[in-house]
Amino acid sequence: MALLIKNGTVINADQTLKADVLCDNGKIVAVGPDLDAPANAEVVDAAGQYVMPGGIDPHTHMQLPFMGTVASEDFYTGTRAGLAGGTTMIIDFVIPSPQQPLMEAYATWREWASRAVSDYSFHVAVTWWDDSVHEDMGRLVKEEGVNSFKHFMAYKNAIMAEDETLVNSFNRCLELGAMPTVHAENGELVYHLQQKLIAQGLTGPESHPQSRPSEVEGEAANRAIRIAQALGVPLYLVHVSCKEALNEIARARQEGQRVYGEVLAGHLEIDDSVYQNEDWGFAAAHVMSPPFRPKEHQAALWKGLQGGTLQTTATDHCCFCAEQKAMGKDNFSMIPNGTAGVEDRLMILWDSGVNTGRLTMNEFVAVTSANTAQIFNIYPQKGRIVEGADADIVIWDPTLEKTISAKTHHQNVDFNIFEGRTVKGAPSHTISHGKVVYANGELFVEEGAGRYIKRPSFSSPFTAQKRFNEVNAPSAVNRD
Numbered sequence: 001m002a003l004l005i006k007n008g009t010v011i012n013a014d015q016t017l018k019a020d021v022l023c024d025n026g027k028i029v030a031v032g033p034d035l036d037a038p039a040n041a042e043v044v045d046a047a048g049q050y051v052m053p054g055g056i057d058p059h060t061h062m063q064l065p066f067m068g069t070v071a072s073e074d075f076y077t078g079t080r081a082g083l084a085g086g087t088t089m090i091i092d093f094v095i096p097s098p099q100q101p102l103m104e105a106y107a108t109w110r111e112w113a114s115r116a117v118s119d120y121s122f123h124v125a126v127t128w129w130d131d132s133v134h135e136d137m138g139r140l141v142k143e144e145g146v147n148s149f150k151h152f153m154a155y156k157n158a159i160m161a162e163d164e165t166l167v168n169s170f171n172r173c174l175e176l177g178a179m180p181t182v183h184a185e186n187g188e189l190v191y192h193l194q195q196k197l198i199a200q201g202l203t204g205p206e207s208h209p210q211s212r213p214s215e216v217e218g219e220a221a222n223r224a225i226r227i228a229q230a231l232g233v234p235l236y237l238v239h240v241s242c243k244e245a246l247n248e249i250a251r252a253r254q255e256g257q258r259v260y261g262e263v264l265a266g267h268l269e270i271d272d273s274v275y276q277n278e279d280w281g282f283a284a285a286h287v288m289s290p291p292f293r294p295k296e297h298q299a300a301l302w303k304g305l306q307g308g309t310l311q312t313t314a315t316d317h318c319c320f321c322a323e324q325k326a327m328g329k330d331n332f333s334m335i336p337n338g339t340a341g342v343e344d345r346l347m348i349l350w351d352s353g354v355n356t357g358r359l360t361m362n363e364f365v366a367v368t369s370a371n372t373a374q375i376f377n378i379y380p381q382k383g384r385i386v387e388g389a390d391a392d393i394v395i396w397d398p399t400l401e402k403t404i405s406a407k408t409h410h411q412n413v414d415f416n417i418f419e420g421r422t423v424k425g426a427p428s429h430t431i432s433h434g435k436v437v438y439a440n441g442e443l444f445v446e447e448g449a450g451r452y453i454k455r456p457s458f459s460s461p462f463t464a465q466k467r468f469n470e471v472n473a474p475s476a477v478n479r480d
């Protein structure tokens, strides 16, 4: 059935226009003034509202097996919560155990994700290295539409990628036209600091940020950026949380390197005082890595987003309930790392970004949707309101006030890091594949309706980078 969105204002990253939007067969088929409704079309009146591309969260972990437990949010509940907040697509992570074949892990995650109610895609983590990994990366890119590979520089004795793996995998990414991404924290240093704190009897969650100070992230960010530079491959850094990492990205970009940075809604909004809370459960609920930082880092991250050093926003949505967090009751390093947010990101970014004047509405669309679609090569299928694009749309009511709470959210977790926060501006409707799946507080989802989205390998950022490397090779440049 066709769907006509009437009387709204369309907001794309590069334009604002008064236009109706007609959807049919899952696609946007017309954008223009005063469109006529076809026979039997459902009509949504968006007068006074903004019609924007649905949010894309490039960093979630639904039902992730991690630190001896499994994240409480699965692909059904997690994508459902996303839709309630205007996010119509997630990019989650396949994370093979060390020595596990990549294709095997990929098949497992695809099976889990078949219950999703919105569209989804996968980054695949490279946690170890041998020839089979090299081969499977090729299959994933050429046959499965995976165009990005994740590397954890932290989590020693688990999924940490050593430099050998980083170098081999980044180089393989270059051959394949795939984007390497990194979780930048020096895992060796984290391990050392954790042991030291525990030996001193400092076992509570207040020690978590002390075991992962911002130097730990700055060092790893710089190392990953320099490895990418030496190999001539672009790089994407997930959850940039501190000035040190931000400065490395800014420097690299100023020097002409193609480096992208992602920031989490949580890192923009929450500071490290949460770890000092005398309620153990409250402090533990905020344990994630990288940790929440002192306030000056938040200010720097906002400026990084405004200034274009950071291009995307995400959540690292990875939910653990109170009894799971309690696994680290006697040792903070055993607290499952993760916080939620897939439902809240757009509202937080709008309220703290657009309502404060830090971001224009167009910039809001860029950092919540369009830039991710471009960087991960699915634009304008996603990330734009335009004829021919997927009909994944959020209708945004700038006057709607909401107070975020674990009591009312749709996320399958008993805690919300934005608890009590009142925001102005929220979705009135979310549309997925041209169907209204959320309207005025009610969800109308169908298990398994989400589709796996293939992301083709890159050509332009890679050929551009190769050309730049050739032209700027030391032999070709006069250096003083």
Ligand SMILES: [Zn+2]
Pocket (backbone or CB within 6 Å): 059, 061, 316
């Ligand atoms: Zn993550």
